[in-house]
Amino acid sequence: MSLSQIIGYQLTRANLVSLDSFARHIESQFDLRPVEYTILQLVREGQCTTPSQLAKELAITPPSMSVWLDKLSARKLLSRSKSASDGRASQVQLTAAGQKLITQAHEALQKSEQAMLTVLSAGERVMLQEILHKITSQQKALVA
Numbered sequence: 001m002s003l004s005q006i007i008g009y010q011l012t013r014a015n016l017v018s019l020d021s022f023a024r025h026i027e028s029q030f031d032l033r034p035v036e037y038t039i040l041q042l043v044r045e046g047q048c049t050t051p052s053q054l055a056k057e058l059a060i061t062p063p064s065m066s067v068w069l070d071k072l073s074a075r076k077l078l079s080r081s082k083s084a085s086d087g088r089a090s091q092v093q094l095t096a097a098g099q100k101l102i103t104q105a106h107e108a109l110q111k112s113e114q115a116m117l118t119v120l121s122a123g124e125r126v127m128l129q130e131i132l133h134k135i136t137s138q139q140k141a142l143v144a
Contacts, residue, residue: 017116025112030105035060037109039068040094040102043078049091050083077101 003009019034026032032040038058042048048057055065069092072078077098083089094102117125 021112021116025108026105043092044102
């Protein structure tokens with residue numbers, strides 16, 4: 001079996017293409033690293049509203065998540081406050097500046113991904129999303 005037939009190799013190559021596109025269209029224009037973009041988008045979507053939820057979703061340690069949240073807070077893109085239901089926990093919210101930035105970055109990312117995926121038909125794009133979702137969902141189930 002040649003290297004080109006190894007799925008992990010092909011996924012890694014595709015990821016490098018995706019990261020290059022992200023760097024050119026998002027990181028350079030909005031000064032957001034992939035993890036920062038992901039944190040802001042997860043908060044925007046309401047999927048993760050606490051530092052511990054974010055750390056779990058991104059599979060990083062709570063101390064590392066604190067560092068990322070501190071960086072985003074220093075840029076006034078998000079804020080943290082005590083939870084109304086649990087005084088020991090904190091909630092993460094986007095600031096107006098954070099909302100504006102992630103909205104613009106998300107639109108730019110969608111455009112860059114559309115351009116990157118022009119080699120695929122609409123049906124192939126849907127299939128790719130479904131396949132990648134199955135792979136990542138299985139991994140989450142194995143870790144849980």
